[in-house]
Amino acid sequence: MSEAAYLIGLGAAGAAALLGATLPARRRVLGAALLSSAACVCAFLAAGQVLVSGHAWSAHSAEVLPLTGVSLSLDPLSALFVAAAAVVGLAASCYAIGYAAHSAPSRTATAMLPAFLGSLLLVPAASSVATFMVAWELMALTSLLLLLNEHRQRKEARDAAQWYAAMTHVGAAAILLGLLLLATHAGGQTFAAIAAHRGQLSVALRSAVFVLTLVGFASKAGAVPLHVWLPRAHPEAPSPVSALMSGAMVNLGIYGIIRVGEDLLGGGVLWWWLAVVALGVVSAVFGALHAAASADVKRLLAYSTVDNIGLILVGVGAAGALAVSGERLLAALALLAALFHLVNHALFKGCLFLGAGALQHATGTRDLDRLGGLARRMPVTAALFGIGALSISALPGFNGFASEWLLLESLLHGFADHTDATVVALLIGVAALAITGGLTAAAFVKALGVGFLGQPRTAGAASAREVAPSMLVGMALLAASCIALGIAPGVLLPVLERATASGLAVRPPSPLRAGLGLDLAGVSGAIEPALVVAGLLGALVLAWALVRLSARRSALRHARTAEAWGCGRELQTARMEVTATSFAEPLQRVFVDVLRPDHDLEVTHVAESRFFPQAISYQHRIDDGLERVLYRPVIDAVSAWGRLARRVPNGSVHRYLAFGFVALVLILVVLA
Amino acid sequence: MSAGTELDLVELTAGVVLACAVVTLWRRDLRALVAVLALQGVALAALAAVLALHTGDVGLGVVAGVVLLAKGLVIPNLLARVVRRDPGSRETTPLVNVPASLVAAAGLVIVAYLSAGRLTSLFPSPVTRLAPLGLATVLVGFFVLVTRRKAVSQIVGLLLVDNGVALVAFLLTAGVPLLVELGASFDVLLVVVVLQVLATSMRARFGHVDLDQLRELHD
Numbered sequence: 001m002s003e004a005a006y007l008i009g010l011g012a013a014g015a016a017a018l019l020g021a022t023l024p025a026r027r028r029v030l031g032a033a034l035l036s037s038a039a040c041v042c043a044f045l046a047a048g049q050v051l052v053s054g055h056a057w058s059a060h061s062a063e064v065l066p067l068t069g070v071s072l073s074l075d076p077l078s079a080l081f082v083a084a085a086a087v088v089g090l091a092a093s094c095y096a097i098g099y100a101a102h103s104a105p106s107r108t109a110t111a112m113l114p115a116f117l118g119s120l121l122l123v124p125a126a127s128s129v130a131t132f133m134v135a136w137e138l139m140a141l142t143s144l145l146l147l148l149n150e151h152r153q154r155k156e157a158r159d160a161a162q163w164y165a166a167m168t169h170v171g172a173a174a175i176l177l178g179l180l181l182l183a184t185h186a187g188g189q190t191f192a193a194i195a196a197h198r199g200q201l202s203v204a205l206r207s208a209v210f211v212l213t214l215v216g217f218a219s220k221a222g223a224v225p226l227h228v229w230l231p232r233a234h235p236e237a238p239s240p241v242s243a244l245m246s247g248a249m250v251n252l253g254i255y256g257i258i259r260v261g262e263d264l265l266g267g268g269v270l271w272w273w274l275a276v277v278a279l280g281v282v283s284a285v286f287g288a289l290h291a292a293a294s295a296d297v298k299r300l301l302a303y304s305t306v307d308n309i310g311l312i313l314v315g316v317g318a319a320g321a322l323a324v325s326g327e328r329l330l331a332a333l334a335l336l337a338a339l340f341h342l343v344n345h346a347l348f349k350g351c352l353f354l355g356a357g358a359l360q361h362a363t364g365t366r367d368l369d370r371l372g373g374l375a376r377r378m379p380v381t382a383a384l385f386g387i388g389a390l391s392i393s394a395l396p397g398f399n400g401f402a403s404e405w406l407l408l409e410s411l412l413h414g415f416a417d418h419t420d421a422t423v424v425a426l427l428i429g430v431a432a433l434a435i436t437g438g439l440t441a442a443a444f445v446k447a448l449g450v451g452f453l454g455q456p457r458t459a460g461a462a463s464a465r466e467v468a469p470s471m472l473v474g475m476a477l478l479a480a481s482c483i484a485l486g487i488a489p490g491v492l493l494p495v496l497e498r499a500t501a502s503g504l505a506v507r508p509p510s511p512l513r514a515g516l517g518l519d520l521a522g523v524s525g526a527i528e529p530a531l532v533v534a535g536l537l538g539a540l541v542l543a544w545a546l547v548r549l550s551a552r553r554s555a556l557r558h559a560r561t562a563e564a565w566g567c568g569r570e571l572q573t574a575r576m577e578v579t580a581t582s583f584a585e586p587l588q589r590v591f592v593d594v595l596r597p598d599h600d601l602e603v604t605h606v607a608e609s610r611f612f613p614q615a616i617s618y619q620h621r622i623d624d625g626l627e628r629v630l631y632r633p634v635i636d637a638v639s640a641w642g643r644l645a646r647r648v649p650n651g652s653v654h655r656y657l658a659f660g661f662v663a664l665v666l667i668l669v670v671l672a
Numbered sequence: 673m674s675a676g677t678e679l680d681l682v683e684l685t686a687g688v689v690l691a692c693a694v695v696t697l698w699r700r701d702l703r704a705l706v707a708v709l710a711l712q713g714v715a716l717a718a719l720a721a722v723l724a725l726h727t728g729d730v731g732l733g734v735v736a737g738v739v740l741l742a743k744g745l746v747i748p749n750l751l752a753r754v755v756r757r758d759p760g761s762r763e764t765t766p767l768v769n770v771p772a773s774l775v776a777a778a779g780l781v782i783v784a785y786l787s788a789g790r791l792t793s794l795f796p797s798p799v800t801r802l803a804p805l806g807l808a809t810v811l812v813g814f815f816v817l818v819t820r821r822k823a824v825s826q827i828v829g830l831l832l833v834d835n836g837v838a839l840v841a842f843l844l845t846a847g848v849p850l851l852v853e854l855g856a857s858f859d860v861l862l863v864v865v866v867l868q869v870l871a872t873s874m875r876a877r878f879g880h881v882d883l884d885q886l887r888e889l890h891d
Contacts, residue, residue: 653826654767657818664814665783668807672787 002049003057006074006082006125009042013118020110028110029100036093036114043121044086047079051495056502058127058192065130071190073127076498077263081124081255084343087481088247088350089117091474092240095354098468099240102361109149113240116142120248124255128190129179136175136252140168143249146241147233160232167229171219175256178212181205182264191264198266206265210272213260214279221253223313224283227306228627231290234305235298235366239357240474242298246305247350251342254312258335258503261320267505270421273320276313277425281432284310286594286626288439292587293595293622295368295580297356297451300443301349304392307436308345312338314429315407321422322414323504329522330417332508334410336500340492341403344485348391348400351478355385358471359451362464368447368580373456375564377464380472382452387479389444391486394437397533399485405527406489406518408433413523442587450580454565457574487530490516581620588622597622678726679798682843685719686805688712689839690781693812693832696825697773700763705828706751712835713743719842723799735853742857743835747864754824754868758875761822768819777812784808791844803843809836823871827864834860 016035020028050056058073074082096105096113105113119139126132144165150157183189185205186197198206219226230250234242257276261268287306294300315338323331358381359374360366375382391398394405411433414426456462466472485492493512501507513519517528562568565577588595600619606612649656692712696705720736723729755761768776784807791807792800813832820829838856841848848856 654818654821657814661814661818665780665811668783668787668811672783672789 002046002053002055002074003059004046005042005049006046006072006121007059009039009046009086009121010118012036012039012042013114013121016114017111017118020112020114021107025107028107029105030097032110032114033093033097036117037090039114039117039121040086040090040093044083044090047074047083047086050074050079051076051083051498054498065134068128068130068189070131070134071128072122072125072131073191074125075502076495077255077258077500077503078124080339080343080495080499081251082121084251084346085117085120085124085244085248088244088346088478089120091350091354091477092243092247093117093474094477095243095357095471095474096240098471098474099238099357099361101468105149105238109146109238112142112145113244116146116241116244120244120252123252127192129183129194130189132191133172133176133179137172139249139252140172143237143241143245144168147237149238149241150236154236156232157236160229160236164229164233167219167226171216171226173216174212174219175216178209178216178260181212182209182260191259194264195266198264201265203269206268207272210261210265210268214257214272214276217253217256217260218279218313219253220256221250221309221313222283222306223253223279223309224286224306225626225630227283227287228624228631230306231299231302231624234302234353235296239298239353239360242301242357243350243353246301246353247346250305250309251346254309254316254338254342257313257316262323262503262505267320267323270321270324270419273317273324274421274425276317276320277429278317280310280313280315280317281428282310283307283313284432284436285439286310288436288443289587289591289594290622290624291443292439292446293584293591293597294443295584297359297366297368297371297447298353299366300368300447301352301356304440304443305345305349307440308341308349308392311404311407311433311436312342312345314338314432315341315410318411318414318422318426318429319504321419321425322417323506325417325419325422327414327417328504328506328508329511330410330414331504331506332497332500333511333520333523334407334414335503336493336496336511337403337406337410339499339503340489340496341400341407343492343496344391344399344403344482347478347481347485348388348398351384351388351475351482352392354471354475354478355381355388358385358467358475361467361471363458363460365458365460368450370458371451371456371461372454372574372577373452373461374464375452377456377461378466380466381475384472384475384479385452386448387482388475389448391482393441393444396529396536397483397486399482399489402486402489402518402527402529404433404437409520409523409525413520413525439587442584446580446583449565450578450583454577455574457577457579487533488516489518489529490514493518594625595622596625596628675726678722681722682719682799683802685715685722686802686839686843688715689719689835690805690809690812693809693816693836694774694777696816696828696832697777697812698770700766700770702755702758702761702763702822702824703752705763705825706748706755709751709828709831710744710748712832713745713748714740716835716838716842717744719839723842731850735848735850738850738853738857739838742861743831743838747831747861750864750868751824751827754871757872761824763820763822763825766819766821766825773815773819776815780811780815781808784811791840795844800844803840806836806838806840806843809833809839812836823867823874827867827871830863830867831860 012035016032016039019035020032023031054076056073056075060069060071062069064070119135119142122135123139126135144161147161147164182194185201186194188194222230234246237245261272284307287303287310291300291303291307294303315334319331319335322334362378363371391400394400411426411430415423417423497510511521513521516530519526588597598621602617603613604615606614689712692708695708699705717736717740720732720739724732724736785804788804788807792803810833813829813836816829816832817826
């Protein structure tokens, strides 16, 4: 039943790609979107059945791929990732209908979106090395093509595509190498065969495999320092694609780490997981800092993806480390928290990217410094983006709070572990969680305040209109899930528990008690978000009522009203408002050594006196410092090699022929 | 025909094939090159015919006919037509001069003999021992490709390589299947036609058929 639904879903995604490629221009977007929505629904039902019943299935077909065949299997861990991708995919497909009216996507783009979606559903279900790599590369190629959608208009898109192609290729090569190494030594290329033979592998070999695959999966997940493609690619991709990349594709990097590290290699050694925690901590802090400093809304969201992936990695690493030292309950709790945060991140980041797309759609820019006043002009988008922003800032009543609370609890309880290194790692993880919480809140106060409140700063922002209903429906689906999971996180717990159990090498006890809220079993800690929300709402209503009551009797009756974020002034012009850049300035000053901003201040004086400036121009940009330090030298070296190598082929046919001839004679001489 | 005479004939024809290849390095007149190529094609066909008579294989006999037709007649005629359009054209300044080319050819023959040992040891027989001749023809043909400037010389070099490959095939496997030989011949014919068109259009556009001048097309 689940198997059939899943296969129908894949077929529908393929059919959608075919329709997108063949239908005439007016119908293809709608046709592809409807079919890919159907694909998502089927895949979601299939994954849901596996998650609810806990019964995994597997299927093998020798016909589809030559030599190796295709092996698919859906266990609860895979099903969780399929379900997350399906939800984001459904929203993005729906959104793409309205989005197409604005961006007029090419035939290729229309066909590639369902293909990309199909590959996202396929990767977690792949259960052999060959199937996995084919699906993985399909995902990379389709997303690359989607990224190149606007390459004619924008040089940045080409740049981003180059970075993405290079990073994803290096990553795929590392994964391929690691998995091939594993398959050769384990005597089989299906995951089941590898898992069955893992006991015979030496620790050195397993460590080599883990490190290789970690490099590949971390580059796909966007973990620092392999994140450089992400803040370029996510902003340049069309918004439904950004949502899918950020909400579903990066997750698969995490999936890969769990699948290989826990399932295939069986948990392994402590330092593996400490390395994962370290990656996570660096990513979380670095991503949050850059998100807080970015003025481009999609770049901000992209860096915030790096941040959240970092938090998830901290959880996964903590789970692995705790499992190695035998703390099965705590390990299960940490992995559950990580998976929960991953699902939540998919939901709110998908919603936010779709919202950012709506902003761009309505105003023509993604630069927060050119927006403003949109809450009045596009109220529904503003509300939905706001829900996403509150969720990601982990406010109570929204899903980000539930998972970050759980993550924090799991890290704090992990201090009971008896390995010093683990305790130190968890301690640093807690600190990272705390600092990123603050920075994320700052980043999204900026996005919401500067972008949506106050007065419009440009004509584009002033003439913005609410976007098409299909786009709003896409966002609303994700926003509603954010609220639902925020108020009643307990409903997802049984599902997450099954995924956690199939993710960990050792079968853990259940870490949570059933209920609507979160109630830890075995260790102390419980929270009921529904009650918190009820309390907060009650307090709000009470405060409002008190103000209204006192206003009857006091001068407050004559209170003036002014724009929010207008500093209470009535004669406020847009130029007097706080901009995104100025909002981030204090933070930037504090973290100047990490962010290394480039300023360019030019003052032109009037001819008569130096004391009267005529014009002041200020330019400001923040480049990725790690990119400058780590990647520039490599790129420079490679291009130097390239220039050197270009001298060899000088255009002479004879020289080219001579290369072949000399090579042939040399080979013959060597063989003789 | 006794077995000894047959072997002598095989040795003779195979030797002629290699000798023709070396002669293309020596002669500069393009008409002579084409004539030598025709002779080589005939020698190759003769070799196939002798082998066919020896084994009584009808298919191989047909192959001999195809080889004679394609490599002895059609292809040389096509090339002669290109040369006739440009009478008196010579390979004036090859990248490696003639005496040095001949010395290099000697070296290549030695390399061929040294390296063919592994091939012949698979199935040692008086006929397979001649395989180095074919390999040497391939190498000399490649050498012509690398060092000669005119487009026609290039085509001749390519055909030498092809003839060398055919020779190795005849000697080692005692005949190739008809289908393979037909396919290969047709392929070569097509290549020659394409190169002929290319050479003609090169002359029309650049006024010469010197490949080295194409370097300017490099980006």
